[in-house]
C-alpha cells in the first residue's frame with residue numbers, strides 16, 4: 001500500500017510520514033511547494049508521478065482565529081474547502097483513494113454526549129465551515145474516500161497548546177485556562193498510528209478497498225472519528241501538563257467569556273469513537289497516557305525528506 005501525504009511538513013503530516021516509514025510502508029511526503037492543494041495541475045502532476053494507492057490529506061489552513069476575517073477566511077476556504085476537492089479529484093485521476101482529515105469544530109457543541117459521525121454538523125466558526133465544505137467537496141468528487149475527524153492535536157514541532165503550557169508554566173506562577181470547552185486531546189503520533197491502522201483495515205490485503213464511499217450527491221459519507229480516548233477541558237489538560245512536569249505553577253479555571261477570542265469555539269466537541277474502535281478492534285489509548293509519551297519526549301518525529309521510502 002503506497003501512500004502520499006499532503007501537508008507533510010505540518011504537525012500531523014510529519015507524524016503520518018514517520019508512522020508509515022516505521023511500518024515499512026512506501027510513503028512520499030509532499031510539502032506545499034510540491035503539491036499545493038490550491039493548484040490542481042501541480043497536484044495531479046505530483047500524484048501521477050508518485051502513483052499512490054492512498055492520498056492522506058493533512059494539508060490545511062489551521063489558524064482558527066485567523067480564519068474569522070480577511071485575508072484568513074479566504075485562504076481557509078481556498079485550502080480547506082476548494083483544496084480538499086482538488087485533492088480528491090487529483091487522487092481520482094490517478095486511481096488513488098483519499099483519506100481527508102477533518103475536525104471536531106464542524107460541530108456546534110449543543111449535544112451533551114459524544115458526537116457520532118453522522119450527527120448534524122453545524123460549525124460555529126469560519127474554520128469549521130471551511131473544513132465542512134472540504135468534507136462535502138470530497139464526497140461530491142466521487143472518489144473512493146474516508147473522512148476522519150479528529151480534535152485538539154499536539155505533538156513535537158510547531159505551536160501547540162501542550163508545549164505552550166509547558167513553556168509558560170516554567171516561567172509563571174499562575175496560568176488562567178478556559179474550563180468550559182471540552183474535547184479529546186490527541187497526540188499527533190498516536191493519531192498517525194490510528195490513521196494508518198484505518199487504511200490497513202479498509203484495505204486489508206493491499207488490494208480492493210472495502211467499505212469506502214464513492215461519494216456522489218445524496219450518498220451517505222464514510223466518516224470516522226479518531227482521537228485519543230477520554231475527554232478534558234483545556235484547563236484539565238493544562239493542569240495535567242503541570243502535574244506530569246512537576247511544576248509549581250497554579251492553574252486556574254476561567255470561563256471562555258473572560259478570555260474572548262475572534263472565533264467562537266464549541267463548548268463540547270467530544271467525538272464518539274465507537275465505530276473506529278470497532279473497525280480497528282482496539283480501544284484508542286487514553287489521552288493522559290499519550291500526554292506522558294509526548295512529555296517524556298518519546299515518539300519524536302525527525303526531519304522529513306520528500307523521497308520515497310523504504
Ligand SMILES: NC(=O)c1ccc[n+]([C@@H]2O[C@H](COP(=O)([O-])OP(=O)(O)OC[C@H]3O[C@@H](n4cnc5c(N)ncnc54)[C@H](OP(=O)(O)O)[C@@H]3O)[C@@H](O)[C@H]2O)c1
Nearest residue numbers: 007009010011012032036037059060062101103150152153
Ligand atoms: N491542530 C489541531 O488541533 C487540529 C484539530 C482537529 C483537526 N485538525 C486537522 O488536522 C489536519 C492536520 O492539521 P495540523 O495540526 O497538522 O496542521 P498544521 O501543523 O498547520 O499543518 C498543515 C500543513 O498544511 C500545509 N498547507 C497549508 N496550505 C497548503 C496548501 N495550499 N497546499 C498544501 N499544503 C498546505 C502547511 O504548509 P506550510 O508548512 O507551508 O504552512 C502545513 O504544513 C488538518 O486537516 C486540520 O484541519 C487539526
